Amino acid sequence: MKRKILRNFIYVIVMAVTVSTVLLIWLSYGMFKNRVIDDLRMYARVISACIQQSGMEPIMDALDDDVRVTLVNADGTVAFDSVADEQTMENHAERPEIANALAQGEGSDVRDSHTLRTSTFYYALRVSDDVVLRLSREASSIWALYLQAAPMVLGLLALLIGLCVAMANTLIVHLLEPIEQMTSHLDDLSGVTRYPEMEPFMDMIKTQHEEILRSANMRVEFTANVSHELKTPLTSISGYAELIESGMAQGEQAKTFAGEIHKSANRLLTLINDIIRLSQMDAPMPDMVFEPVDLAQIAASTLDQLKLSAQNLGISLQLDARYALVSADRRMMEELLYNLCDNAIRYNVRGGRVRMEVHPVRDRVIVRVQDTGIGISKENQAHVFERFYRVDKSRSKATGGTGLGLAIVKHIAVKHNAKISLQSELGTGTTIEVTFDRLVRG
């Protein structure tokens, strides 16, 4: 990571310095070129005026050494040159500055020398119909300027790269500091250095860490609860069996004890079934088959199953359900409705009512189980979905409860992305609502 950041920094700096140097030299060279040509133009005008008044000779003395003067005839032959022998000079008609001067009155050009170290600047002015005056001057070429700038550019680059390494180092240390601190202080993040971009990540890690701890605690607690719950029926089975075995209970009494053993064994089975269901649902990949399920039909068959036990307790059942499809695991839906309805009957009063509703409402399906039973106090409402939580332990046990029914309901709801809400008043009754996403067949 550190290397990568550093490499990117260096790329950017090398690019920025190179591009700006090239641009700067190119721009200033353009300005420099214009200046030289402007100077030559001014010179040419003065010289042309002088030549017309007093001839060539007096001017030659006044000229700068580095300015070369050439007079070219309209046919391109050289009539005069201040440096070379005009006889040996080739025809100049093709030179761009001469051609332009002949055609338009003036012309200029810049030509690089063979070595590229210098450039020659030319300016030509037509002084009469058949004579062109040309001035030229040598100066450093743009390449020479680049070469001159090279040591400075390299020095600057070295300096900036050094600065980059230092900056990248501080930056990385600063960036990684919270992560390093977090790995050693997961339990308490209050002392960890923070910066805004880091907050969401730290919050996520913190929540996950807390969740892991919570679920570890829950597991320990659950194991303790399970052992405790299993112990009671097993103790009673063992006790009654011992009495029968020793011959202390005989005849009718032995029969009653066998009945008690039977009851405890059944209780064990229910408990173990519920525990198995919960641990199946806890698995990372629970064995679920999603299919279109009509909750109205499941509601009807659930009430049918519970008809007898309701009758025995003198409780009337009502159903108000409309065809409502959800995408769900059928068996889990049966369990969910069964557990809710079973509770509504078991925690009811003689002559009470249980009403089950299934309503498709826009893109939702609402399942409502309402009873006129004993109700749940505000303090207990927050806990009834916890494993093994029972408001009235003896009533729960007496009616075959395990304290796991609502925990299973909650689990199923979560797995189906459904929301549960509970409303209850002591002595009046309880309403539990589960809201599913409706399945609309396209």
Ligand code: ADP
């Ligand atoms: P249980 O097997 O004991 O019924 P549940 O998980 O189904 O366990 O419910 C937890 C507790 O919530 C019950 O013991 C009971 O005290 C309370 N409870 C659940 N449903 C109702 C209801 N409809 N009316 C009153 N109390 C209820």
